[in-house]
Amino acid sequence: xxxxxxxxxxxDEVIDSNRMLNYIDKYDSYLFQCQFEDIPRKIKLQVIDxxxxxxxxxxxxxxxxxxxxxxxxxxxxxxxxxxx
Numbered sequence: 001x002x003x004x005x006x007x008x009x010x011x012d013e014v015i016d017s018n019r020m021l022n023y024i025d026k027y028d029s030y031l032f033q034c035q036f037e038d039i040p041r042k043i044k045l046q047v048i049d050x051x052x053x054x055x056x057x058x059x060x061x062x063x064x065x066x067x068x069x070x071x072x073x074x075x076x077x078x079x080x081x082x083x084x
Contacts, residue, residue, distance in 0.1 A: 001026050041066070 036059050048060055
């Protein structure tokens, strides 16, 4: 499907309504066939990063155990000092 759409884009073809409905049906069938477990963890974490501040589905907001590790490299160093 992606190749077909790229071909249309590069050939400057006009898509009629029947053809567009066909692509929508194909996309919907791909969408329903895709299981959340089949999506790579890397992609899920990218979505979490991209959508910070927005409401996320339960699977991406920590409900499924998918938690993004916080970057602690920017924190200032803390030193323990003994008191006299």
